[in-house]
Amino acid sequence: MRRAVCPGSFDPVHLGHLDIVGRASVLFDEVVVAVGVNASKNRLFTAEERMEMLTEACAGFGNVRVAGFTGLLTDFCTDQGIVAIVKGLRVAADFDYELQMAQMNASLAPVETVFVPTAPQHSFLASSLIKEVAGLGGDVSGLVPGFVLERLTARIAERSRGA
Template sequence: MRRAVCPGSFDPVTNGHLDIVQRAASLFDEVVVAVGVNKSKNRLFEAEERIAMLEEACAEWSNVRVDGFTGLLTTYCVENGVHAIVKGLRAVSDFDYELQMAQMNSSLTDVETVFVPTSPAWSFLASSLVKEVATFGGDVSGLVPPFVLERLTARLAERRATGG
């Protein structure tokens, strides 16, 4: 079985993420969307919330499952029989960083990295930009699934109400 992982923080999941997951699902027998869990990082959504949103967003693909991980991605890959890491590339700057990571990962274990160019419609998209635009009242409805938009809007309202 050809198993791949699409890792990320997914804070929140965007249509760009889902484009890469869908395309990976057409290339591999099984795709694990692996949510990085790092308690020391300040995220808008807790790991459990990000996992739940991804499970809902990926429900249409029968060969995609969602999991969380801590520590090194390569350790997760070895422990879960994952043969490839799928990374979306938006720009040359992504390639510079991801190539270094791919080379480091291959020096640690026998896992290949597969680069998938982002669809032009999503080449500008990043979770951090979605959060920033939404924080200032911009319309991000075309950038995330509708249920993610609802949760994002509610979370930002909560933060404004508590001064956080």
């Protein structure tokens, strides 16, 4: 079985993420969407919430599962029998960073990195931008699944009330 991982923070998951996961699911027997769990990072959603949203968002892909991980991604890959890391590339600057990361990962574990160019309609998407636009009252409904939009809107409202 050829198993790949699509790692990220997914805070929140957006349509660009799901495009890459869906395309990876065609290339590999199984895809693990791995949510980085780092308690020291300030996230809008908890790791559990992000994994819940991803599980719902990926339900239509029969060979995709969601898992959390801490520490090195390469250790997670070794533990899970993962042979490839799938990364979406939006712009040339992504390649510069991701190539260096791929080379470091290859030096740590027998894992290859597969770069998938982001679909043009998703090339500008970033979770940080989605949170910023939504926080300022902008319409991000076409950028995230509907159930993510509901949770995002509710969380931003909670934070603005100081909850």
